Amino acid sequence: xxxxxxxxxxxxxxxxxxxxxxxxxxxxxxxxxxxxxxxxxxxxxxxxxxxxxxxxxxxxxxxxxxxxxxxxxxxxxxxxxxxxxxxxxxxxxxxxxxxxxxxxxxxxxxxxxxxxxxxxxxxxxxxxxxxxxxxxxxxxxxxxxxxxxxxxxxxxxxxxxxxxxxxxxxxxxxxxxxxxxxxxxxxxxxxxxxxxxxxxxxxxxxxxxxxxxxxxxxxxxxxxxxxxxxxxxxxxxxxxxxxxxxxxxxxxxxxxxxxxxxxxxxxxxxxxxxxxxxxxxxxxxxxxxxxxxxxxxxxxxxxxxxxxxxxxxxxxxxxxxxxxxxxxxxxxxxxxxxxxxxxxxxxxxxxxxxxxxxxxxxxxxxxxxxxxxxxxxxxxxxxxxxxxxxxxxxxxxxxxxxxxxxxxxxxxxxxxxxxxxxxxxxxxxxxxxxxxxxxxxxxxxxx
Amino acid sequence: xxxxxxxxxxxxxxxxxxxxxxxxxxxxxxxxxxxxxxxxxxxxxxxxxxxxxxxxxxxxxxxxxxxxxxxxxxxxxxxx
Numbered sequence: 001x002x003x004x005x006x007x008x009x010x011x012x013x014x015x016x017x018x019x020x021x022x023x024x025x026x027x028x029x030x031x032x033x034x035x036x037x038x039x040x041x042x043x044x045x046x047x048x049x050x051x052x053x054x055x056x057x058x059x060x061x062x063x064x065x066x067x068x069x070x071x072x073x074x075x076x077x078x079x080x081x082x083x084x085x086x087x088x089x090x091x092x093x094x095x096x097x098x099x100x101x102x103x104x105x106x107x108x109x110x111x112x113x114x115x116x117x118x119x120x121x122x123x124x125x126x127x128x129x130x131x132x133x134x135x136x137x138x139x140x141x142x143x144x145x146x147x148x149x150x151x152x153x154x155x156x157x158x159x160x161x162x163x164x165x166x167x168x169x170x171x172x173x174x175x176x177x178x179x180x181x182x183x184x185x186x187x188x189x190x191x192x193x194x195x196x197x198x199x200x201x202x203x204x205x206x207x208x209x210x211x212x213x214x215x216x217x218x219x220x221x222x223x224x225x226x227x228x229x230x231x232x233x234x235x236x237x238x239x240x241x242x243x244x245x246x247x248x249x250x251x252x253x254x255x256x257x258x259x260x261x262x263x264x265x266x267x268x269x270x271x272x273x274x275x276x277x278x279x280x281x282x283x284x285x286x287x288x289x290x291x292x293x294x295x296x297x298x299x300x301x302x303x304x305x306x307x308x309x310x311x312x313x314x315x316x317x318x319x320x321x322x323x324x325x326x327x328x329x330x331x332x333x334x335x336x337x338x339x340x341x342x343x344x345x346x347x348x349x350x351x352x353x354x355x356x357x358x359x360x361x362x363x364x365x366x367x368x369x370x371x372x373x374x375x376x377x378x379x380x381x382x383x384x385x386x387x388x389x390x391x392x393x394x395x396x397x398x399x400x401x402x403x404x405x406x407x408x409x410x411x412x413x414x415x416x417x418x419x420x421x422x423x424x425x426x427x428x429x430x431x432x433x434x435x436x437x438x439x440x441x442x443x444x445x446x447x
Numbered sequence: 448x449x450x451x452x453x454x455x456x457x458x459x460x461x462x463x464x465x466x467x468x469x470x471x472x473x474x475x476x477x478x479x480x481x482x483x484x485x486x487x488x489x490x491x492x493x494x495x496x497x498x499x500x501x502x503x504x505x506x507x508x509x510x511x512x513x514x515x516x517x518x519x520x521x522x523x524x525x526x527x
């Protein structure tokens with residue numbers, strides 16, 4: 001029989017039960033207790049009203065179901081592999097999930113990772129007596145001390161939105177892992193289209209050059225890699241002044257803003273299957289593009305290849321999709337984990353970069369913008385709340401982002417860590433912070 | 448349509464936002480088509496249903512996925 005629902009919630013000063021909860025934490029986990037004491041409570045919270053069960057609303061988000069908390073916890077617990085002895089629970093909530101897991105006698109240890117100590121202190125204060133705090137199988141740990149998910153794990157979904165800054169690395173990994181099956185399914189659905197594109201582009205592959213001829217061509221070189229993020233706008237003057245001693249590699253969406261500013265890249269990269277990539281450049285005059293090399297993956301739409309007036313070089317990605325082409329027309333594989341920006345950076349590294357400056361690589365929506373002015377389909381996001389994840393920008397302030405961008409950031413950070421021989425620099429502090437890329441001093445540092 | 452609702456609830460309660468939003472969008476699309484039929488609309492308590500649909504959309508927009516799951520499972524499904 002399950003224990004009674006732990007903690008009826010009321011907005012009230014910390015009563016005796018709350019004090020007992022905190023005392024239990026202090027006894028067993030003094031480091032955790034100290035961190036809880038130092039953590040400010042959320043600025044905005046309330047107990048849910050007019051719902052069958054009570055839950056907390058933190059910044060307008062429910063911490064748990066307000067109808068059947070234990071039912072929700074049972075659903076979450078059902079994902080645990082049946083032969084598990086230990087489990088990691090990311091996010092504390094009220095402990096409903098922990099309570100359900102404690103019913104599983106085969107579990108030897110339940111590691112509860114606190115992803116927002118301020119919220120967790122609030123829960124401990126506001127709840128009735130939480131018996132699970134006293135179970136010897138439960139361990140409380142701080143998310144701030146960890147960088148890698150441990151398996152098997154379960155997650156409290158609300159903390160994906162509410163995690164504190166020092167738990168964002170764990171939060172991002174959770175988001176990636178939880179969304180991975182859906183993304184895989186999405187790409188599987190596109191396989192027929194990809195194969196069709198490879199067939200359509202065979203004539204181009206047969207005659208176009210090999211991106212590999214660029215590898216090692218600029219040893220100890222200085223490169224500037226340009227994405228189409230909003231901060232590109234405020235760095236065009238810097239780019240114009242620093243262009244001459246660097247090799248400029250861009251994504252296709254940034255080509256128009258660059259040409260509008262009178263800046264001409266050496267190389268443009270395209271690898272997305274979407275016909276929208278052609279829209280990035282179709283309205284541009286042919287003459288300036290005639291001197292720009294297009295490096296492409298052969299799933300791009302053939303219209304782009306037919307249009308491109310400059311040299312074309314092909315590459316593959318490290319995927320089985322390209323295996324048959326690889327045998328027939330060997331081409332190198334470049335790195336990509338979801339975005340052409342990754343590939344542009346990898347090309348710079350493979351060309352021999354000693355230093356790579358990243359411009360417009362924002363992976364976020366600074367000032368609510370999607371792209372730099374002049375980029376095709378640049379827009380404002382529909383209110384900051386519609387992109388409900390946030391990450392920290394180069395000034396340490398929250399900036400809206402989304403799940404895909406979080407994945408790009410974390411994967412790129414791992415890539416940068418694998419290349420200590422290259423100095424990576426970044427401009428555009430309104431965009432997302434990127435571990436492994438040093439921020440350059442900027443003249444415009446408002447906001 | 449009920450299957451899309453169930454899948455949306457399942458995914459949202461587990462934090463699988465991509466899949467949850469996909470099934471939620473599919474459910475809302477099918478519901479819209481469903482309610483466009485006069486016989487269905489007449490048999491559905493629209494004055495009760497529509498405010499919950501509005502609340503659902505608002506919950507999704509602000510990323511309040513457990514609220515969205517609650518509305519789907521306990522308020523909207525019983526009315527369909």
